[in-house]
Amino acid sequence: MAACRLPITSSLPFGDFPKAHFQTGTRGGGGVALVSNLTAAGWGRRMVVTATAATEMPKSNNKREEAAEGFVEEMRSVAMKLHTRDQAREGEKEPDSGSQPISKWDPTLRGYLKFLVDSKLLYDTLDAVLNKATCPSSYAEFRNTGLERSKQLAKDLQWFKDQGHAIPEPSSPGEAYARYLEELSEKDPQAFICHFYNIYFAHTAGGRMIGKKVAEKILNKKELEFYKWDGNLSQLLQNVREKLNQVANSWSREEKNHCLEETEKSFEYSGEILRLILS
Numbered sequence: 041m042a043a044c045r046l047p048i049t050s051s052l053p054f055g056d057f058p059k060a061h062f063q064t065g066t067r068g069g070g071g072v073a074l075v076s077n078l079t080a081a082g083w084g085r086r087m088v089v090t091a092t093a094a095t096e097m098p099k100s101n102n103k104r105e106e107a108a109e110g111f112v113e114e115m116r117s118v119a120m121k122l123h124t125r126d127q128a129r130e131g132e133k134e135p136d137s138g139s140q141p142i143s144k145w146d147p148t149l150r151g152y153l154k155f156l157v158d159s160k161l162l163y164d165t166l167d168a169v170l171n172k173a174t175c176p177s178s179y180a181e182f183r184n185t186g187l188e189r190s191k192q193l194a195k196d197l198q199w200f201k202d203q204g205h206a207i208p209e210p211s212s213p214g215e216a217y218a219r220y221l222e223e224l225s226e227k228d229p230q231a232f233i234c235h236f237y238n239i240y241f242a243h244t245a246g247g248r249m250i251g252k253k254v255a256e257k258i259l260n261k262k263e264l265e266f267y268k269w270d271g272n273l274s275q276l277l278q279n280v281r282e283k284l285n286q287v288a289n290s291w292s293r294e295e296k297n298h299c300l301e302e303t304e305k306s307f308e309y310s311g312e313i314l315r316l317i318l319s
């Protein structure tokens with residue numbers, strides 16, 4: 041049986057993406073701040089990511105945040121800081137030179153189809169990993185959450201095909217990310233879970249905004265199945281937050297930090313796929 045759980049210090053065969061170094065220290069109000077100084081490949085500049093450990097944070101009045109307290113709130117906090125201000129209010133990242141807010145995007149149908157095809161490859165890969173019997177038992181928690189997107193994307197691609205559009209093969213950003221997820225799933229469960237969280241949750245937030253803008257610009261406002269969920273999406277998300285918190289409860293602080301460090305790679309890989317929309 042393939043060993044799926046290796047020590048998190050095992051080195052991964054993914055080239056030279058620099059590792060973030062998370063350190064704990066104190067920050068205003070006595071909260072614990074995790075500070076990562078790193079240079080992300082492809083971002084071409086140095087940046088600082090801070091995340092406040094939710095367990096140390098003052099209680100929030102925001103209902104969603106209260107419900108999500110626990111490790112998910114840490115994951116969200118790191119992710120939000122990696123947005124630019126024009127992407128999300130909590131964003132702290134400087135926009136890359138030449139990047140445009142989505143209101144100014146000029147999407148192409150060809151590019152959007154590439155994005156949908158690569159997205160399907162990612163969601164197919166996540167499904168396959170989660171359903172593989174030999175992987176860490178914690179993955180089983182995340183089967184059939186209702187957030188799956190593969191079937192919906194298959195329907196959308198069929199719809200485009202029926203309209204006479206050629207459906208492209210997956211492109212290199214999608215293939216690279218899918219390969220990376222497969223590798224991680226076997227060797228680094230904490231990092232894999234980070235991608236699981238970011239891929240699914242990003243799609244329900246910014247992903248939906250992007251889908252709406254693209255539909256307004258090039259699809260005559262047609263709402264794709266990709267952006268529709270069966271049941272109450274907030275509840276589905278909340279169920280997954282609770283499972284993530286439960287799974288992370290058994291992790292050491294080092295494993296949690298390792299998971300948080302991976303967020304940047306998730307943004308990098310997903311960013312490449314998002315950029316296909318403009319190609």
Ligand code: HEM
Nearest residue numbers: 116119127128142237238239241242245246306307310311
């Ligand atoms: C143009 C690109 C993007 C835009 C416009 C965007 C926008 C947003 C917005 C508006 C939110 C909601 C903030 C809130 O709760 O108030 C959000 C949440 C989030 N985004 Fe993004 N985002 C983008 C790209 C990404 C990427 C590439 C990732 C990671 C792969 C990501 C991960 C997340 C996560 C994890 C959340 C938290 C969702 C939740 O708490 O339910 N986003 N984003």
